Amino acid sequence: MLPHAKRWLFLVHRWLGIVACAFFAMWFVSGVVMMYVGYPKLTAEERLQHLPPLDVSAPLMAPRQALDAAGLQGPLQSLRLAAASGGRAVYLAVPAQKRATVVIDAQTGAVLREVDEARVLASARAFAGPGVAMQAEGTIDEDAFSHSRGLDAHRPLHRVQLDDPAATRLYISGTTGEVVRDAPRAERLWNYVGAWIHWLYPFRGNVFDPYWADIVNWLSILGIVVTVAGTVVGIMRWRFAGRYKSGSRSPYRGFMMRWHHITGLLFALVTLTWIFSGLMSMNPWRIFDSGAPALRVAAMNGGPLVVGERDAAPAMLLASAGREVRELQWEKVDGRTLVLARGAAGRPLLLASEGERTAIDEAALKVAVARLLPDAVARIEVLRAYDLHYYARDAHTMMGGTEKPLPIWRVVFDDAQQTWVHVDPSTGAVLGRSDRTRRASRWLFAMLHSWDWLPLLERRPLWDIVLVLLSLGGAALSLTGVVIGWRRLGKKLGAARA
Template identity: 75%
Template sequence: MAHFKRWLFLLHRWLGIVVCAFFAMWFVSGVVMMYVGYPKLTESERLLHLPPLAADAALLGPREALDAAGIAGPLKELRLAVASGGRAVYLVQPAGGKSSVVIDAATGTPLRDVDRELAMASAAAFAGPGVGLMYEGTLDEDAFTHSRALDAHRPLHQVALADAAHTRLYVSGRTGEVVRDAPRAERLWNYAGAWIHWLYPLRGGALDPYWADIVNWLSILGIAVTLMGTAVGILRWRFAGRYRSGSRSPYRGFMMRWHHITGLLFAAVTLTWIFSGLMSMNPWRVFDSGAPALRTEAMNGGPLVPPADAASPQALIAAAGGTVRELRWTRAAGRDLVLARGSALRPTVLDAASVAPTALDVDMLKAAVAKLSSAPVARIEVLTAYDSHYYTREPHTMTGGGDKPLPIWRVVFADEAGTWAHVDPRTGALLNRSDSHRRASRWLFAMLHSWDWRPLLERRPLWDLAMVLLSLGGAALSLTGVVIGWRRLGRKLTPKPAARRIPPFTPSKEHP
C-alpha cells in the first residue's frame, strides 16, 4: 500500500506540472468564451447586410439562367441575392456536387474567377455606402477561419473595413460571397478565448493532422491527473482530528495548502469540464450511430428542378411585399416553393408558379415526413416552446446563431437508432436530425460543459454567476498547481553547489 501511495503521489506531482498549465488556460479562456465566441457570420447578420433585390431589375428567371449557364439536372440549392460583386446572382449547388456555381442573374454568364476587384465589390455591398475598404490579400486559413464550414470557399479574400469596429471581412474565393466577419475586438478577445481554448495554435501548420489526437489525449491525461489528485487530496486530508499545526491539511506553505483545499472543493467540476471537453471532440466517433441517412428527397417529393414556367423573380419580389434580400427555391411535400427572405429570419412562403402566399397541407406533410425513413413513425410532437433537445443559445456561442423557428414538428421514428427529425411545418424544411447517440452527446457535452440547462439559462445572471465562480475556483486550483510545479522544477534544475572538500588533519610536531 505504501508503494502504491508513493507512485500515486509522484505521478500526480510530475504529470500535474504539465497539465495544470492547460487547466488554467482552459478555465480562464472558457470565461472569455461565455461572452465572446469564435467569429462567425450568423444567418441574421448575413441577411441584414445583403442589399435588397430590386423588383424592377431586368433579371432572368431561374430556368433561363440555368440554361444559359449550361446547368441541367437536379439541384441541391438555388438562391438569388445581391451576394457576389455587388450584383444579383444565382447561387447554384447541383445535386451531388460539393462546389457552388455562381450565375449573373442579368446575363446568365457563370462566374469563373473571384479576383480582387470582385471581392472588393462584394465587401462594399456588405459594408454599405460610405465605408472605406482596404484589400489585404488572400489566404487559405488563419486564426479566425479554421471552421471546416469554410473549406468550400477557400482561398479567402481579406478586406479590412474602415468602420468603428475595424471589421475584417472574409470573401469566398469560389462564390464571391462574404462568408465571415470579424470585428477587431472579437479578434483580440479570441486570442484569450476560443483560439487558445481549442488549442488552435496547433491548427494550420505541421501539427494540423494531429490536432484532434493531441486534444483527445491531453484531455484523457487531464482526467487521469484529476482523479489522482482527488485521491491524494482525500488521503492527505484529516477528516477526524488535525495535524500539529491545527489544520486538517498537512501542508504549511500557502500555495500547497490552498492547492490541497481548492483541489478538494473543485475537483468534481474540473473533472466534469475536462471530460465533457473530451466529449465535444466526438473522440474516435463514439457518437456516430451508423444509422442510414434520412431520405430527404423522398420527403420532398423528388429533386429540386425549376420548371420552365416558374414565376419570374420580379413577380416573386412583388408578391412577397416589403424588402426582399434573398429568394430561395425549394421543394417540400411534392410542391415547388420559394422562400422570400428580408432581414428577418422568418421567410414569406410563396408558390413557385402562382407566386401566391401559401401554406403546406398538414396531412400531405405528415405523409411526406413518413418517407424520411423505412421505419414507421411512432408519433409526431408539435413543439411550441423550446425544450432540452431543441433550443437556442446566444448568437456568439458555438451552437447559437442559427435559425430555430417555432412551432416545429418532432417526428419520432420507431427504429433502433431512436431517430428524431425536426421539421418546420411552414416551409417543410428538415431542420435537423437526432438519434440516441447524438442525444447522449448533448448531455455529455452541451449539458456538462456549457451547462445548457434551460431552467438555469432562463434565469440569467444566475447561470453567469455559477459558471464564473466555478471557473475561478478551477483556475485557483490550476494556478496554485502551476506555481508549485514551477518552484519544484526550479529546485530540481538548479545545480547544487559543490561541497567544499576539507583536507584530512595531519598532526604537527606542536600538536602530537
Template identity: 65%
Template sequence: MLPHAKRWLYLVHRWAGVVLCAFFAMWFVSGVVMMYVGYPKLTAAERLEHLPPLRTAAIALEPADALRAAGMAGKPLADLRLAVASGGRAVYLVQPEGAPRRRPATVVDAASGELLRTVDAAWATASAQAFSGGAGSARYLDRIDEDAFTHSRALDAHRPLYRLALGDAAGTEVYVSGTTGEVVRDATRMERGWNYAGAWIHWLYPFRGNAFDAWWADIVNWLSIAGIVLTITGTVVGIMRWRFTRRYKSGSRSPYRGLVMRWHHVFGLLFAAVTLTWIFSGLMSMNPWKVFDSCAPALRTQAMHGGPLVLPAQPSSVQALLAAASPHTRELRWVRHAGHTLVLAASPTGAPAVRDAATAQPHTPDPAELQAAAARLLPDPVARTELLRDYDLHYYSRAAHTMTGGGDKPLPVLRVVFADAHATWVHIDPHTGAVLDKSDTHRRASRWLFALLHSWDWGPLLARRPLWDGVLIVLSLGGAVLSLTGVVVGWRRLVRPWRGAALASRPVAKQM
C-alpha cells in the same frame, strides 16, 4: 493502500500536474471569455442583414435563363438562390443535385447571364463594399488559405479566401469566398482580440494550420485524457491527505504549511468534481474516435419532398415574386418541400415568406400532408409526432456567438419520432416544410455528455441569467485558482533542483 501504489499515485499526480496545470488554467480563463465572445462566424441572420435589397438590383434573367447559362437546364438541383451576394451584383447561385458536399455553387450574373469563372481582388473588394452597405471603404488585405479565424471545415469549399478590412468603426474584417465571391465570415476588432484569449486558445488552435495540424485532434484528445487522470489522482491524494476527524499539529486539516500548497489542496477538493466534469465533457466535444457516430442511414429527403428540386414548367417571374414579398427581401430561394416547389423570400427579420413557385401565391403547408410526407424519411414506422411550442432539453436555442448558437431554431416545430433501431428524431419546420435536423441515441448522448455538462445549457438555468453567468464564473475562478496554484507548485518543483545544482557548483571562497 500499499506504500508502493501510494508512491506511484503521488508521482503520477505530481508530474502530470507539472505538465498540465498551465493548460487547465488556460482552459478555465478562456472558457469565461467564450461565455461572452465566441469564435467569429457569419450567421444566417447577419448575412441577410448585410445583403442589399433585391428590389433595387438589376435582374434581367429568370431562373430558367440562369440554369441554361450554367448548363443545368432541366437538371435536378440541390439548391438555387438569388441575392446581391457576389461582386456587388445580383447573382444566381446554383448547386446541382448529387454534387459533392463541399463543391462550390455555380455563380451566374442575374443581369448578363455571365458565369463567374474566377474571383480576383477587385471582385472580392466589390463584395466586401456591398456587404458594408457603404458605411466604409473596403480595403484589400491579402489572399489566404486559412488563418486563426477560418479553421472551420465549413469554409473548405470557399478556399482560398480573400481578407478585406471594411474601414468601419468596429474594425471589421471580412473573408470573401475564392470560389463564389460571397462574404462567408466577418470578425470585428473586438472579436479578433478577445479570441486570442478565448476560443483560439481554448480549442488549442495554435496547433492548427501548421506542422501540427494533422495531429491537432489527437493532441486535444490525449491532453484531455491526461487531464482526467490528473484530476482523479489529485482527488484521491487530496482526500487521503485531508483529516476529516482530527487535525494536524498546525491546527489545520491540511498537512501543508505553505499558503500556495494549502490553497491547491483546499481548492482541489472543492472544485475537483467540476474540473473533472469540464475536462471530460471537453473531450466529448471532440467526438473522440467517432464514439457518437451511429452509422445510421441517411434520411430519404427526396422521398419526403417528392423528388429533387426542378423548376415548374411555367414558373412565376422574379418580379412577381418580389412584388408579392416584403420590400426588404434580401434573398429568394427555390426549394422542394413535401411535394411542392416553393420560393422562400428571406428578409433580415422574421421567418421567410413562403410562396408557390408557379403562382407566387402564399403557401401554408397542410399539417396532415406534412406528417404523411415526413413518414417517408425512413422505411421504419413513425412512433409518434409532437408539435413543440416551447424549447426542451434537445431542441433549444443559444446565443449567436456560442458554439451551438446562430442556427435556425424556429417555434413551433414538428418532432417526428421513428421506431427504428437508432431511435431517430427529426425536427421539421411547419412553416416551410424544411427538415431542420436529425438526432439519434448517439447524438442525444453527445448532447448530454458534451453540451449539457460543458456549457450547462439547461433551459431553466439559462432562463435565469445572470444566475447562469454567476455559477459558471464562480466555478471557473475556483478551477483557475486550483490550476494556477498547481502551476506555482510545479514551477517550484522544477526550479528547486536547478537552483540547488547551481549553488553546489559555485566555487567556495578561500579563507584568508
C-alpha cells in the same frame, strides 16, 4: 493502499500535474471569455442584414432561363438568388451531382468564375454599406479566425480590412465571391485569450494540423488522470477526523500548497467534469457515431429540386412578397417547388414557384416526413416551447447562431437508433436530427460543459454567476498548481546544476 501504488499516485499527480495545471488554468480563463465572446462567425441573421435588398424593378432572368444560359440542365441540390457576389444579383446553384456552387449573373446568365480583387471589394462594399474605406489583403487558405471546416468549400479566402469603427475584417469566398465571415477587431483580440486558445487552435493550420484532434484528446485524457490522482491524494491527506499539529486539517504549511489542497477538494469535481465533457465535445474515436442510415430527404420532398419553364421570374415573386426581400431560395417540398422569400429579419415568406403566396399542407407534410426513414413513425410531437433537446443559444456561442423557430415538429421514429427529426411545419425544412447516441452527446458535452440546462439558461445572470464562480475556483486550483510546479522544477534544475 500498497506503498508502491501510493508512491506512483503521488508521482503522477506531482509531475504530470505541472503540465496539466497550465492547461487547466488556460481552459478556465478562456472558458469565461467564451461565455461572452465567441469564435468569429457570420450567422444567417447577420448575413441577411448585410445583403442589399433585391430590386423588384431590375430586369432579372427567370430561374430556368438563367440556368439554361449557364448550361445547367439537370436537377439541383439548391438554388438561391441574392445580391451576394460583387454586389450584383446572382443565382447560386448547386447541381445535384456536384458539390461546387455555380454563380450565375441574374441579368446576363453569364457564369462568374473568377473571383478577382474588383469583385471581392464590390462584395465587401455591399456588405459594409456606403462610405466605408477598405483595403484588400490578398488571399489566405486558413488563419487564426478561419479554421472552421464549414469554410472549406470557400478556400482560398480573400481578406478585406474595413476602416469602420469596429475595424472589421471580412473573409470572402474564393469560389462564389460571397462574404462568409466577419471578425471585428475586438472579437479577434478577445479570441486570443478565448476560443482560439481554448480549442488549442495554435495547432491548426500548420504542421500539427493532422494531429490536432489527437493532441486535444490526449491532453484531455492526461487532465482526467491528473485530476483523479489529485483528488485521491487530496482526500488521503485531509484529516476529516482530528487535526494536524498545526491545527489544520491539511498537512501543508505553505500558502500555495495549503490552498492548492483546499481548492483541489472544493473544485476537483467541476474540473473533472469540464475536462471530461471537453473530451466528449471531440467525439473521440467516433464514439457517438450510431451508424444510422442517412435521412431520405429527397424522398420526403418528392425528388430533387427541378426548376421549370413556368416558374415565375424574380420580379413577380418580389411583387407577391410585398416587402423588402434580401434572398429568394427555391425548395422542393412534398413534390412542389416553393420559394422562401427572406427579409433582413423574421421568418421567411412562403411563395409558390409560379408567384403567388402559399402555405404548407400539414396533412400532406405528415405523410411526407414518414418517408425520411424506412421505419415507421411512432408519433409526431408539436413543440411550442424550447425543451432540453431543442433550444436556442446566443449567437456567439459554439451551438448558437442557427435558426430555432417555433412551433416545430419532432418526428419520432420507431427505429433501432431511436431517431428524432425536427421539421419546421411552416416551410417543410428538416432542421436537425437526433438519435440515441447524439442525445447522449448532448448530456455529456452540452449539459456538462456549457450547462445548457433551460432552468438555468432562462434565469440569467444566475447562469453567469454560477459558471464564473466555478471557473474562478478552478482557475485558483490550477494556478496554485502551476506555481507549486514551477518552484519544484526550479529546485530540481538548481540541484542538477550544482
